[in-house]
Amino acid sequence: MASMNEVAKRAGVSIATVSRVLNNSSSVNEATRTKILKAIKDLKYKPSRVAMRLRSKSASSKLLGVLIPDIQNPFYVDVLRGIEDIAYKNNYAIIMCNYGQDEKKEIMYLDILQSESIDGLIAAPVSENDQRLKEIIKNGMPVVCVDRGLIGIDVDIVCVNNEEGAYVAVSHLVKSGYKRIAYISGLTSIPSSRMREKGYRKALDENDLFIPELVKYGNSSYDCGVTMCAELLDMPNPPDALFTGNNLITLGALETIHKRKKQIPGEIAILGFDDMFWSSSLNPPLTAVRQPAYEIGKRAGELLIQRITDPQRPCIQMTMNAELMKRSSC
Numbered sequence: 001m002a003s004m005n006e007v008a009k010r011a012g013v014s015i016a017t018v019s020r021v022l023n024n025s026s027s028v029n030e031a032t033r034t035k036i037l038k039a040i041k042d043l044k045y046k047p048s049r050v051a052m053r054l055r056s057k058s059a060s061s062k063l064l065g066v067l068i069p070d071i072q073n074p075f076y077v078d079v080l081r082g083i084e085d086i087a088y089k090n091n092y093a094i095i096m097c098n099y100g101q102d103e104k105k106e107i108m109y110l111d112i113l114q115s116e117s118i119d120g121l122i123a124a125p126v127s128e129n130d131q132r133l134k135e136i137i138k139n140g141m142p143v144v145c146v147d148r149g150l151i152g153i154d155v156d157i158v159c160v161n162n163e164e165g166a167y168v169a170v171s172h173l174v175k176s177g178y179k180r181i182a183y184i185s186g187l188t189s190i191p192s193s194r195m196r197e198k199g200y201r202k203a204l205d206e207n208d209l210f211i212p213e214l215v216k217y218g219n220s221s222y223d224c225g226v227t228m229c230a231e232l233l234d235m236p237n238p239p240d241a242l243f244t245g246n247n248l249i250t251l252g253a254l255e256t257i258h259k260r261k262k263q264i265p266g267e268i269a270i271l272g273f274d275d276m277f278w279s280s281s282l283n284p285p286l287t288a289v290r291q292p293a294y295e296i297g298k299r300a301g302e303l304l305i306q307r308i309t310d311p312q313r314p315c316i317q318m319t320m321n322a323e324l325m326k327r328s329s330c
Helices: 004-011 015-022 030-043 049-055 074-089 103-115 131-138 162-175 191-205 222-233 247-259 293-309
Strands: 063-068 093-098 120-123 143-146 156-160 181-185 215-217 241-244 269-273 287-290 317-320 323-325
Touching: 004 015, 004 030, 015 030, 063 074, 063 103, 074 093, 074 293, 093 103, 103 131, 120 293, 131 143, 143 293, 156 162, 156 293, 162 181, 162 191, 162 241, 162 269, 162 287, 162 323, 181 191, 181 222, 215 222, 222 241, 222 247, 241 247, 247 269, 293 317
Parallel strands: 063 093, 063 120, 120 143, 143 156, 156 317, 181 215, 181 241, 241 269, 269 287
Antiparallel strands: 287 323
16 A cells, blocks of 8 residues: 555655645645645555544544444344444444443443544443443543433433333234233343333233233343243243244244244234334234334434534433334234
């Protein structure tokens, strides 16, 4: 790769003059600027982001960090698409880190992102008491939380109304005639999991149908769906309907149901929180709660860029509505 020194020699100027052009300084006349830009093009020179930031403490990295707990979860894939589209539109690139709901891994990635001098961060916190993320916010880093918020600190948040989405879903199961409605929850340390359970409980309590032993607590994974669904089906009096806490749990539960050769919805109904592109392709098509994942990512990206531009503006908590997609699995 060509160096800045080679660009300077080709253009017949000093390295300092090349640096001023790269940093868009107005102190270089147009004839010299044109000559330097031609040398850069001819030599296919690519300036180092790190070097440019070192030369100018005020220079923006034009990088945004994105910290998510599970890249295998299609919900976060759609959130990332929304973030990336807004970032690209505003001349930012993103660095994505997948921490796997592991606090030590999250801390490692937060250190790396800070060392890369990112301009801002979009994060799904490991918990609502995420101390490291709170520390970063207090130190002045522009941050937007997605899917999960933080308590005890002001921060921009974009999420869905998890309680209402779950309440509408389980109410649909009740209205459809189901009496023993089970729930496989994700991690209870995650606020969204607890709010979905709250909506589930509210719908059942209103109809005097809540049965404590039909609630299973897992870790939001595919394997959790497989295992917890098996435990429910092995009960002497198994559930006649199943509400699953996210799309990975749904897929795991479906594997168990199909391996047991249970008919859906004849022997057991299933309704999942998270509607993915494959939901209508299943047999039977899956009834699911649709989150506007792409829109969540898009709004988070917009809020972060606004926060970078105006660090003093009031924090915004944006709560979007979920939609029940009624199909044939219940």
